[in-house]
Amino acid sequence: MEHEFWHARWENQEIGFHEGTVNRYLHEHWPEMVHHGNETVLVPLCGKSKDLWWLHDRGHPVIGIELSAIACKDFFEEAGAKARVLPAQPFTRYIHDDELQLWCGDFFQLVPDDVRHVRLVYDRAALIALPPAMRRDYAEHLEAILPDQAAILLITLDYDPGEMKGPPFNVSPDEVHALFGDEFEIDHILTNPLEKDHPFAKRKGLNNGSESVFRLRRKA
Known part of the structure; x- marks a missing residue:
């Protein structure tokens, strides 16, 4: 999806995907993901998710990647927190206190050196935010930039x-295996039905x- 689509969603506060x-x-x-408790965590397409504060509060350095400057500013303002802003390209x-960073820009501009310290990835809203062609690009880019030691906690919606038009898009377990199965061992931890009274x-x-x-x- 084009950048303009997401910028418009944030400008118009059409952010039903935000938890x-x-x-x-x-x-x-x-x-189940953590070994030492201080692993650096990458959160792609993070929005202004409170999950980043949760990870930070548990001792993890966190790098969130977000296209919208509105989301980045709201993230800190809504928490009453200060952030140093370092404009640069890309x-x-x-x-915030060096251990919680939001990088405002295009996820696909990340290079391996940017994430060399990352050991864990948390994806709740990135893969399901992308249409099919971009999901393949996303998976291949993650595979290309992540260190071999990095593991991913992935949450999908099917x-x-x-019944509806995404985003968020439906991503089946079969598609997860098709996208990541060549490079990663995949443990399908659980599937939960969305009850009809579930807010979403x-x-x-x-x-x-x-x-x-x-x-x-990552496979050995």
Whole structure:
């Protein structure tokens, strides 16, 4: 999707994809990802998610990648936190106490040296934000830039595309394996149906949606 689409969504505050609380699957399954507790975490297409504060509060250096400057500014303002702003190309960096950074720019401009210290990736809203062709590009770019030691906690949404038009887009478990299976061992941790009274399902009129959680580790 073009940059203008996302800039317009943030300018018009059409951000129904934003969760106002910490994601339940992050809370439940993050301990399974952590070895030392101080691993650097990459959060692609992070928006102004409160999940970044949750990770930071648990001792992780966090790098969030976000296209919208509005989202980056709101992230810190809504938390009453200060951030140093370092304009540069290809990313303007918003830095809070050196351990929590939002990089404002295009995820596809990341290079391996940018993420050389990253050991964990948290993707709740990146893969499902992208249409099919860009999902392939996204997976290949992650594979190209991430260190071999990095693991990914991935959360996806699956539904009948006849019931709603993304984003967020439906991504099936089969597609996750097709996108990442050549490079990563994939552990499909769980799938939970979206109950009809789930706020998102109710708002979008979904009858058979589900959420899945995956743990991805690079193959030896």
